[in-house]
């Protein structure tokens with residue numbers, strides 16, 4: 001383990017590389033990363049870094065977003081098969097169709113989507129700025145793709161907007177049920193419930209706080225409770241425990257995103273040594289996706 005960690009540090013220096021990792025990644029991956037965060041934080045880092053190479057530990061849409069924001073940089077991903085299941089639930093052709101069915105409506109797209117879909121959006125958003133982005137659109141009618149749960153949550157916070165929903169969802173968050181939350185509440189009475197907005201509406205209705213993975217960490221830090229129920233992917237435990245010593249975090253069972261666990265120390269070394277798994281995107285698509293993604297990072 002020590003040897004491989006040392007090799008990664010050496011490669012980082014040789015390549016002038018930065019390692020970015022999502023909050024759901026394996027603990028040992030988070031520990032070698034230069035920055036760990038939510039989708040918005042990672043996108044901002046990718047757009048501002050002065051490194052030549054970005055090693056993106058996360059799912060492919062995240063590495064694609066980094067490439068869209070920093071087209072001149074080399075973006076590599078430890079495992080190019082790490083696809084987000086929700087991102088596969090919407091295609092560019094479907095966006096074109098729903099747009100033609102709703103003339104005048106702006107298309108707001110969750111960052112959990114393919115680069116080809118981003119190229120068809122008016123503006124992109126993450127779970128941490130979706131409400132702000134939808135509220136800031138010029139049209140009264142907004143098409144929100146692909147997450148129907150996040151879309152429903154956003155619509156409830158944007159009463160002035162008519163939100164046309166898409167039927168995508170995250171299978172991991174969708175699998176968290178009211179029954180599981182009730183059980184956790186019975187086991188840990190008084191513990192606040194913190195939920196990711198990708199959860200079902202009826203689950204969000206049971207939450208005391210709703211926010212992105214990064215927001216969850218700040219909520220946990222400022223909470224008075226030593227027990228906190230966390231409704232999201234279990235990879236969050238690593239940072240929560242590191243940043244909130246003494247607090248205990250309780251997750252629903254089986255909340256594991258296998259795509260987020262595909263980057264490991266070996267695959268990081270291997271892609272850095274071979275400079276392999278480069279994120280390459282069609283130049284026209286890259287160009288079209290830039291404006292909506294740039295609007296997302298501000």
Ligand code: 13P
Nearest residue numbers: 038039040126127212213
């Ligand atoms: P965050 O932007 O909140 O980190 O969410 C990313 C994600 O994939 C949640 O499932």
Ligand code: SF4
Nearest residue numbers: 084085086170172257
């Ligand atoms: Fe996609 Fe869900 Fe995994 Fe997040 S947790 S990357 S939304 S499949």
